[in-house]
Amino acid sequence: MDFKQIQELIKMINKSNIGEVTVEQKDFKVTIKQKEEHITQMVTAAPVQHTGGYAAAPPPVSQSSHAANSAPAEKAKEAAAPAANTITIKSPMIGTFYRKSSPDKPNLIDVGSEVTPGKVVCIIEAMKLFNEIESEVKGRIVKVLVEDASPVEYDQPLFLVEPA
Numbered sequence: 703m704d705f706k707q708i709q710e711l712i713k714m715i716n717k718s719n720i721g722e723v724t725v726e727q728k729d730f731k732v733t734i735k736q737k738e739e740h741i742t743q744m745v746t747a748a749p750v751q752h753t754g755g756y757a758a759a760p761p762p763v764s765q766s767s768h769a770a771n772s773a774p775a776e777k778a779k780e781a782a783a784p785a786a787n788t789i790t791i792k793s794p795m796i797g798t799f800y801r802k803s804s805p806d807k808p809n810l811i812d813v814g815s816e817v818t819p820g821k822v823v824c825i826i827e828a829m830k831l832f833n834e835i836e837s838e839v840k841g842r843i844v845k846v847l848v849e850d851a852s853p854v855e856y857d858q859p860l861f862l863v864e865p866a
Contacts (some may be wrong), residue, residue, distance in 0.1 A: 708732060708751065709795050709796070709828075709856070711723070711725070711732075711734060712734060712795075712796055712828070712829075713796060713856050714850075715734050716796060717813075721735065722734065722735045732760075741752055743865075752802055763820060787811055787864060787865070788845075788862040788863060788864055788865075789839050789841065789862070789863045789865055790859045790860075790861070790862055790863075791823060791837060791838070791839070791859070791860050791861040791862075791863060792828075792857050792858060792859050792860060793826060793835070793854045793855065793856060793857060793858045793859075793860055794835065794856070795826055795828050795833065796828060796853075796854065796855055796856050797826040797827050797829075797833070797853070797854060798826065798827040798828075798829035798851060798852070798853055798854070799824060799825075799826055799848045799849075799850070799851070799853070799854045799860065800824060800825040800826070800827065800832075800848070800850060800851060801824055801825075801846070801850045802825070803822075803825060810822055810823055810824055810825070811823050811824075811843050811861075812843065812846070813843055813844065813845065813846060814842060814843060815842070815843045816841070816842055816843075816866075817837040817840065817841060817842070817843060817863060818837065818840045819836070819838055819839065819840060820836050820837070821836060821837045822834045822835065822836055823828060823835055823836065823837050823843075823860070823861060824860060824861075826854065835862070837861070839851075839863050839865060840865065840866045841863040841864050841866045842863065842864045842866065843861055843862070843863055843866040844862045844863065844864045845861065845862040846861055847859050847861060847862065848860050
């Protein structure tokens with residue numbers, strides 16, 4: 703069983719109600735367990751740790767004007783519709799997205815950073831393995847679409863790149 707087959711298996715398990723599956727071959731064994739309460743904690747904990755200072759944070763509850771209520775919807779539309787002249791770098795797997803190679807290191811890339819094919823743009827942790835995600839395009843990062851240490855899905859957009 704190769705790495706892509708394991709990724710597809712994880713993807714199928716996450717979409718199903720199966721709690722655990724074990725695949726055993728000649729000299730290989732993999733067990734995948736899914737716990738609903740663990741996944742829920744992961745989804746709710748990431749934004750709590752990283753909401754300070756981000757533009758995507760919701761407006762204070764005390765604002766009730768129509769303009770305040772429509773602003774988040776407009777921002778969501780902008781984020782969902784990439785510019786026509788950009789290329790999207792997408793997640794090749796399900797896992798946790800990290801912008802740094804370790805907590806004490808600087809971000810691998812930021813808005814304005816130049817990328818080339820083979821340059822590491824982020825880390826995605828899946829099943830306790832830290833996978834370096836490399837750019838397949840040459841250009842400049844114009845937008846980071848995911849917050850640091852947040853869960854990502856397979857094929858989820860991570861970065862917008864203006865091609866060079």
